[in-house]
Amino acid sequence: MKKMVVGIGVLLSLLLWFSSCGARIEESEEISGSDLLKKEEELAAEGENYIVVGFSQVGSESDWRIASTESFKETFSQENGYYLIFEDAQQKQENQLKAVRNFILQEVDYIVLDPIVETGWDAVLQEAKEAGIPVIVADRQVKVADESLYTCWVGSDFEEQGRRAGEWLESYLEEKGRTSEEIRIVTLQGTRDSTAQIGRTGGFAQILERNDNWTMLERRDGDFTQTKGQEVMEDFLKTYSGIDVVVSENDNMTFGAIEAIEAAGKTCGPDGDVIILSFDAGRAALQAMADGKINVEFECNPLLGPLVSDIIQKLERGEEVEKLQYVKETYFDSTMDLDTIIQERVY
Ligand code: GZL
Ligand code: ZN
Numbered sequence: 264m265k266k267m268v269v270g271i272g273v274l275l276s277l278l279l280w281f282s283s284c285g286a287r288i289e290e291s292e293e294i295s296g297s298d299l300l301k302k303e304e305e306l307a308a309e310g311e312n313y314i315v316v317g318f319s320q321v322g323s324e325s326d327w328r329i330a331s332t333e334s335f336k337e338t339f340s341q342e343n344g345y346y347l348i349f350e351d352a353q354q355k356q357e358n359q360l361k362a363v364r365n366f367i368l369q370e371v372d373y374i375v376l377d378p379i380v381e382t383g384w385d386a387v388l389q390e391a392k393e394a395g396i397p398v399i400v401a402d403r404q405v406k407v408a409d410e411s412l413y414t415c416w417v418g419s420d421f422e423e424q425g426r427r428a429g430e431w432l433e434s435y436l437e438e439k440g441r442t443s444e445e446i447r448i449v450t451l452q453g454t455r456d457s458t459a460q461i462g463r464t465g466g467f468a469q470i471l472e473r474n475d476n477w478t479m480l481e482r483r484d485g486d487f488t489q490t491k492g493q494e495v496m497e498d499f500l501k502t503y504s505g506i507d508v509v510v511s512e513n514d515n516m517t518f519g520a521i522e523a524i525e526a527a528g529k530t531c532g533p534d535g536d537v538i539i540l541s542f543d544a545g546r547a548a549l550q551a552m553a554d555g556k557i558n559v560e561f562e563c564n565p566l567l568g569p570l571v572s573d574i575i576q577k578l579e580r581g582e583e584v585e586k587l588q589y590v591k592e593t594y595f596d597s598t599m600d601l602d603t604i605i606q607e608r609v610y
Contacts, residue, residue: 313346314575317366318375321403322354324487325515326545330610331377331402331565338568345572354454354486356383363387367394373575374398376413380456381406388412399574401567403458410586414578417570417588421459424561425466427594428510428540431559433470435538443476446507449499450482451492451520453512459563460484463512463542480506485516492516496523508538514548514560517541521556532556533597544595546608552597553605559596565610 316339320332332351339347348371350362356379366374367390374396378384384405391398392412400416407413436442450467453460464482471477480503485492492515499506500523509524509531511517517539524531531537532555541548544560551557567590574584595604 312344313341314344314373314579315346315348315369315371316373316375316575317348317350317362317369317371319350319352319359319362319366319377321359321377321379322352324354325513325543326547326610327513327515327543327563327565328487330545331567333610334566334568335375335571336568338572343572352379354379356380360387363391363398367391367396370394371396373578375571376400376405377402378405378458379403379454381458381461382456385409385412397578399571401571402565415574415584415586415588417567417574418458418590419462419563419592420589421462421563422466423462424542424563424592425463426469427466428463428542428559428561429467429470431561431594431596432508432538432540433474435558446474446477447480447503447505448477448508448510449480449496449503449506451485451495451509451511451516452482453485453487453516455484457487459487459542460512463510467510485512485519487513487515489515489519491519493519493523496520497526500524500527500529506537508540511539511541513563514541514543514545517548517557518551521551533558545610546605549595549601549605549608552595553601555597557597559594561594562592564590564592 318335321328323329339345352358363374374391376398381404385407388398388407398413400413402418404416452464471479483495485495509520511520521531524537529536531539539557540559541557542561542563544562548560552560577584
């Protein structure tokens with residue numbers, strides 16, 4: 264019988280968990296994934312009915328991602344009736360594929376996947392389907408030939424976020440009487456082929472094309488990280504003169520871009536040389552906006568844990584769930600009462 268030795272981390276955390284639940288496993292005992300879960304079933308028989316959830320998370324590349332992980336770990340706790348097996352893929356799809364296969368071997372009850380990019384999931388989701396394990400996709404989306412390979416998706420309308428950014432820039436430039444001068448724009452893109460990047464780029468492009476005086480000098484992948492965002496912005500500043508606007512597809516790249524702009528002796532924000540549009544609207548970015556460095560923040564809600572838990576509870580009751588579930592979002596700009604907004608922010 265194929266013995267699957269669970270990762271030491273999982274083994275240790277499960278050992279700790281079992282000991283805390285009173286089931287005693289001899290310290291020296293080497294147990295396999297399926298034996299581990301048999302023990303868990305024994306526990307269940309004693310009424311400790313945990314729903315085992317395997318969550319494959321993209322990585323820890325941004326403030327948004329950290330808030331997302333926190334939301335899932337807080338929600339999928341033992342007090343709430345769950346046992347969470349959490350895997351951080353360090354922004355590599357092959358790690359996510361391994362994690363999902365691991366979850367299947369461990370016969371988890373549900374798989375939650377935040378897919379780093381949209382393609383490459385058909386085979387592994389087919390395996391989950393054959394194993395009878397429902398897959399819930401959260402945040403970013405998967406593009407698969409057979410939509411039945413996942414139960415549902417919950418997350419943001421990234422294209423609307425992008426459109427909202429374009430609409431905001433239109434009205435801002437109108438207010439400033441800058442509707443006939445050339446507006447020179449660069450874009451720091453998120454991880455290429457991630458749903459957030461596809462949507463934000465695509466949504467903004469819809470508005471770009473109706474403004475003849477806007478010039479998109481270049482869009483380049485900054486991988487949603489501060490380091491890469493700074494690197495790309497430094498190169499943009501060397502390559503292009505008179506950049507008027509930076510569209511940055513997440514706050515961490517924005518922080519890097521601000522570093523680069525200021526190092527080049529320029530200023531950004533409402534009173535600066537360069538207009539900064541940023542996505543996520545985490546607390547640190549709202550503070551940077553209050554400090555005058557960013558013009559506008561397009562919110563992206565990372566608190567998906569409770570929504571995914573509601574979905575699982577519905578499925579446990581045999582209820583139908585919507586295939587696509589969008590979270591509500593807004594934007595904040597420097598004209599608003601940022602101190603109050605910052606106080607109220609959860610992330
Ligand atoms: C968006 C999410 C993106 C964030 C980035 O929902 O996938 O990934 O905008 C994060 O900050 O890295
Ligand atoms: Zn709109």
